[in-house]
Amino acid sequence: MAAQNRQNTVSFSGNALKWIAMVTMFIDHSAVVLIENRFLGGQTAAMDYALALSQPGPWWKLDMVMRLIGRIAFPIFCFLLVEGFVHTRSVKDYAMRLAILACVSEIPFDLAIFGVPFYWDYQNVAFTLLIGLGAMTAWKKFEGKAVFQVLSAAGFCLAAMIVDCDYGAFGVFLIVLLYALRENRRWQAIFGALSVLWENSAPLAFILIYFYNGQRGKSHGKYLFYAFYPLHLLILAGIAKIIG
Template identity: 25%
Template sequence: MYWLAMLTMLIDHVGLVFFPTDPAWRIAGRLAFPIYAYALYMGYTRTRNMRSYMLAFDVHRPNVIWTLLASLLALAAASRMKHWVAVSGLYVLTALFMELSQMDYGAYGLLLVLIYRYTRSYMMIAVHFVLNVVYDMVHHANIQHFSLLSSILIVCFATGESGFYRRVPRWLWRSFYPVHLAVIALIRIWP
């Protein structure tokens, strides 16, 4: 599944840079973020060393790395809180911060991570569908509905039993985002 996330992110970014008027590239890219959000949650549940888990780099606008980092920090902080009111308040403040700072996906990104945190099986798909409907109503982004396919794949294949869920080498998983963006940038500016 992580291979699919990397491939669809690459397709999305190639389309954004080289074929901006063709929506098919962006549709394929809608599969990537939910898988990354799920991977973030799964990584969070399986690590004991938060310092070694966090990685972000400076950009001019808060990109998806910042969205995932803010979501991870919210999960970590919430796990230290005892009362559901405090946890809810933390999530609301984090969502507002993400929206006001104009992070990629904004509150949608955090809510999707929370869907993976608090729901299972077909409920995950249903709540993700509702999130997409609300997001579409607010942002007029019907392309986001294609992201639901990722949650369906996660529900069907997240057991690790399938060959579809093969592990990506850690070095490749961590370096893919900055490396593929650098390659796209070099291709774009090459004379």
């Protein structure tokens, strides 16, 4: 009976969370690239329900729903980054992969989101994850020295602001928070959800994260996200170009 209860308990593996994050990210980016940029003149319904619901036609409502779904993705990626950092054999190799991803993805990101191959005022989320990885490395290095941990985290948050990457200092702060609370899933989920209240539906991601079972899953798909991120942006940019 106990074994049966464990089997019936809701849980998510790392790969399950990764798939959920990728699918919701694709939905979110589809809304931005194909609806907001093409049909709404660059305006977003994600943060203004009253505006979206008051507008005629389906595009505003569809955009609002898709963006609300998409808000789930980033907290999950931050959580998976923390898990990856904790379990990686080489932080240096992990950082190198993220750095390559960030650089390779920048042109696809700029093409999809801004319609130009180079947009220097805003960088893709892989840069945020890379800076967050650096922040966790510093936090671990200064273990037992709270003042230095806080100062280093603040420094990396400032770096994210200077680079002006997606989610910026808020994203790096979330990564450090999830790492600092990694030993207590309940507090990790509660404070993680509180830290992203400004992102509408983003706190819902922590319901899924709370039920993470600590397992990677049957199919590791180690490089799946690395390929998916720039490719899906290129595909969306191509569709947007065809739509005109």
